[in-house]
Structures are given as C-alpha cells and as structure tokens.
Amino acid sequence: MTRSISKLTSLNIAGLWLVLLMSFATLLTPAWAEVGIEAPALVLKDTPFSVTVSRDDPAGSEPLWLQLDEQRYPLAFENGEARLDELTSQADTLSLTLVNEAGDTLAEAGSVAIAGWLSVVPALTAIVLALVFRQVILALFIAICAGGWLSYGLSGGKLLQSVLDSVNVHILKAASDSEHMSIVLFCLLIGGMVGIISRNGGTVGIANHITRFVRGRRSAQTTTGLLGTAIFFDDYANALIVGNTMRNITDKLRISREKLAYIVDSTAAPVSAILLVTTWIGFQVGLIDEAIGQIEGFDGSAYAVFLDAISYSFYPILALLFVFMVSLSGRDFGPMLKAEVKAVQRRHDAPDELTDMEAIAEEANIDAKPGIPHRALNAIIPMTVLVLTTLGGIWYTGMEELGHPAEYSLRDVFGNGDSFTAMMWGSLLSTLVALVMTQAQRLLSMDETAHYWFEGVKSMLLPITILMMAWALSSVNEALHTSDYLVSVLSDSLAPQLIPVSVFLLSAFTAFATGSSWGVMGIMMPLVVPLAWAVLQHHGLAGDPEAMHLFYASVAAVLAGAVWGDHCSPLAETTLLAAMASGCGLVEHVRTQLPYALFVGVITTLFGILPVAYGVPWWLGIAVSALVMATGLRLLGKRAEDYQQPASEPSGRPAIGGEAGIKQIS
Structure with a gap:
C-alpha cells in the first residue's frame, strides 16, 4: 500500500515537471511561430489565385515573406491576416513557403495545379x-x-x-445545401398537389374552361405565353405551374411538348429578371450594391442602377417578344418545326416512342376519377393559394429582414424576401387546401387522396435526381475555378463601346458551361461594375451623362447574358424544370429551343447591344431587333399544319402519313 502511494506520488511529481517544462518552452517560442497558410486546394496555371496568411503576433514586428516559385512576396498584416491576390504559377505542383528575414521556414502549404483549359x-x-x-x-x-x-x-x-x-x-x-433542399421540397409538394387536383377532376375542369376560349393551336400557345408572363414573381414556380396546367390542353390540340417547354422556359426567367417585384430583385440589387461599393466617388444607389439597367436588358425583353411572335404567327423552324409536324400528324391512338421525362410524364399522367364532377375551382383555388402564399411569404420575410420600416417601398421589401421559404409555405398550404377540398366534397377517399399524392410526388423523382447531379457538377466547376478561367481569358482591356457586348458574350458562355445564371451573376457582377467604371474613367467618360448608358448596359449585360446562356444549356435549373413540368425530354427541349435562343441572342448582339453602345437610343435598338426577328421568322418559319396529310380518319380528324411530313422539312 505504501509502495503504491509512493509510486503514485512520483508520477504526479513527474507530470508536474512535464507541464512546467512545456509552459517554459511555450514562453521561449517566438510569436511568429504560430502561423498558417490558407491556399486553394487546386489552382489553374496562369490564372490568378489568392492566398491568405495568418499569425498570432499582436506586435507584428517580425517581417514575413511568402515564397512561390523562388520569388518572395512581402506580407502586410492587418488584424493578424495578410492576403495576396493575383498570384500566378506555371508549376505542376504549387509549393508555398512562409519565411522570415533570416530565411527560416515557418509554414508550408501545397496545391494541385492543372492547365486552365x-x-x-x-x-x-x-x-x-x-x-x-x-x-x-x-x-x-x-x-x-x-x-x-x-x-x-x-x-x-x-x-x-x-x-x-x-x-x-x-x-x-x-443535397446538404438548404436552398437546394428548399427547391426539392417545393418540387415534391407541387407534384403531390398536382396529383391530387388531377385525380379529383380539377385540372380537367381548368382544361374545359380554357378550351372554351382557345380556338386552336395559336391561341393555346398565346394563352400559355400570357400565363407564363402573369406568374412573374419566381421562375421556378412559373415553370412548374404553367407547364403542369397547360400540358393536357396542348396535348389535346396536338401542340408538341417541345413547344410547350420552350414557351414555359422562355417566359419564366426573362419575366422574373426584368419585372420590379420578383425573387430575383434582392439578389441582383445586393450584387450591384456590393460592386458599386468598390467604386470611389460613385453617386447613386444600387436599386437606381438596376432600374436604369432594365432598359438595356435586351435579351430577356426580346426573348419574351419572340415567344408571342412564334405563338401568334404559328410559324416554326429547325428542330421545333419537326417536333410540331410530328405532333400535328400524330393520331390520338398512335403509340409514341417516349424518352427521358416524356416517359415519366406519361406514366405519371393521372386521369380524373370516373363518375365525379370536373370542377375547375378544385384546381384554381389551390393554385391561387400557392401564388398568394408565396407572394405573401416573400413580403413577410422581406419585412422581417428590414425590421418593418415604413419608409421602404414594396420593391425593397420583395427584394429582401426569402423566396425559398415562401415557396415551401405556398406549396405546403396549397397541398393542404387541395386535400381538404377533396375530402369536403367526398370526391376521393382518404386512401385514394394519399395514393395519388404519392403518385404526383413520384413523378418528380427523375427530374430531382438530374437536378441534384447538375448542382453537383456546378460544385465541381466551382472547385475547378471554371468561371475564373473564363473571365481571365476573355476579359482583356476593352474599348468602352465594346464592354457591354463582351460582358454579354462572356456571361452567356459561362452560364452555358456552368448551368447557373445566379452563379454567373454572383461571379461577374463584382468584376464587371468596377471594370466598366474604370474603363470609362480611363477614357474620361466616368460620370458623363452621354456615356452612362455604357455603364448601365454593362450591368444589364451580366443579367441578360446569364439568361441567354441558361436557355442554351442542358445543365440549367430552369431548363430542367421547364422540361420536367411540360413532360418533355430534357435533351429534346434543349435541341429544339437552342436554335430559337441563338436566333434571338445573335439579333440582340448585332441590332441591340452594339448599336446602342455606339449611341443609338435603347428603344430604337429594341424596335429594330424586334423587326429583324419578325422578318427572320417570316422568311425561315413554316406552319406545321401545312404538312398535314389530306386523308381523314373515320372520326374526321386528319390522318398522319408516317414520317412523310417530317421528311419534307428535313
């Protein structure tokens, strides 16, 4: 017992001495020994990157250098941190070393390096x-x-x-991103609601009411475009509501799913981008505010810059106009014309080979329960609840963010609202309203209601899977600094008049490659705004009222280019949602929409952005571009009905002639 106590005492004394020695060593350690290097895991050769160095040295008396490729960079610390921007390297493996004046190595870090392309x-x-x-x-x-x-x-x-x-x-x-999961839940709940209102006869009731006013294919397409313009507050909600509402109607009138997806896609993002009370506004104004904060002596608010830039958002405006030109004229060209001819010639009883989300939409196509009344209100009321709750939720969250001030306008409130939260509220309440209305009228049993809610949810699984993978690819692009490479390659010194068109093309290509319009805006806006102002200053034009249109056009070019690139890319979220809601294959949607988007984009560049940059009034640029679009559609476009076969079925409907009509336009 005594020997054990003695042994324990000896261990305690030894531990005490060890603690004292460690404390003494810590006191002797120089302050600059506690340092760290924060470097990106991957860098691109010849593409600028940033490195942050931190140290626990309040006095800051010891000068330090960062060594890269045998070159030393002096570090200026502020609050214990020093940041070096615009570093470049050609080495295959990046080696960063922190050294002191005597050349001692204090810290090391390494990064993988690959060619920028x-x-x-x-x-x-x-x-x-x-x-x-x-x-x-x-x-x-x-x-x-x-x-x-x-x-x-x-x-x-x-x-x-x-x-x-x-x-x-x-x-x-x-999948771990909260905003991504908000969109997933929104899609699932919307799918469940659509499943309920399809089975309880609500969507059939809407179709019956709309078909009373729709006299043919053109009026159905125009009605779809007007509905897409009316649901302006959010592009995601727009695509899902319009596509699901109009799909059965356009199918009955033999309008192709590709045409429906085009109309949905080309109204969703453009109308959300340029109207004054949408979920896009807060994001855009916030980016502009951050960017103009980098400009010394700039006199103007971010919201005022946004409003002035709307007039120069040529692509969203012209894309909307072209939708109605196509709808009202009934003319199409390229792959869209082939899709329309195929739809016109399709027999009602002829099986089609469906792919991708077309097959999913067909499998999830829920017919109304036989023997029940088809009341349009059973669909209109839940959809109205969805729209009003989403709008109200954006307003409420915006007021919460601003602290309920009386001096802020409705635009400011909507700009600061949380659209993701509001959309989840709207989709949940609309589903509950659909369920309660169905049960109150005894249209379906509770088991049937639950079953068809799950059927609606199931129809969303494939597109959500694709959406998840598209987000994952976007994350990969961010890790690879894809946007940084594109900007460094394409954003060289420019003449003032060429800034808007260069920004438009760069933003479009970046959005096409990455599939994220918001990501492109987040990257490009902080770069473009100071760049445009610096170029104007270099030429003595900054603040000149005669030259400020170049500044506003450059800001607008970021937004317009991002929307254009989204319309051309199969990776874009709105492209996917438009295809999903319309029951169209994603690849088929992109193949048919791409020529239209390129047509509008090229005309926008040649007859809108460039002439306006050289002094043509913005309204004249839009007018001329619209005239050129109408002329081009007249020359290139043909009506699908012109390829309809003259023979008739017993029912009186025109019969199809196999692939004959399609071969005529190939």
Missing part, C-alpha cells in the same frame, strides 16, 4: 454527351467523375477515388 472539360463533357447520347444522368455522372479526377491533378491512383467522390462528396454536398 482543363477546368472547362467537365462542363463541356456533360453538354456533349447529353446532346449526343441523350442520356442526361450518365452524362452528368461522367462529367462529375472527370471533374473530381481533375481536382486530384489527374493522378492515376486517384481515378477510383474520384468515382467514389461523385456520390459521397459532390452529390452529398449538393
């Missing part, structure tokens, strides 16, 4: 594979794996790891 490979791989093989999920999966492998510097030993990372890193990261 490789950062574009995953996005282009996804686009090419999706368009060639029409297998979107496989294309996205291969692109994600390729991006993961690039992030490891194409190391042979990391190939399998990059495949495994596709799920447990990239897709998991996309």
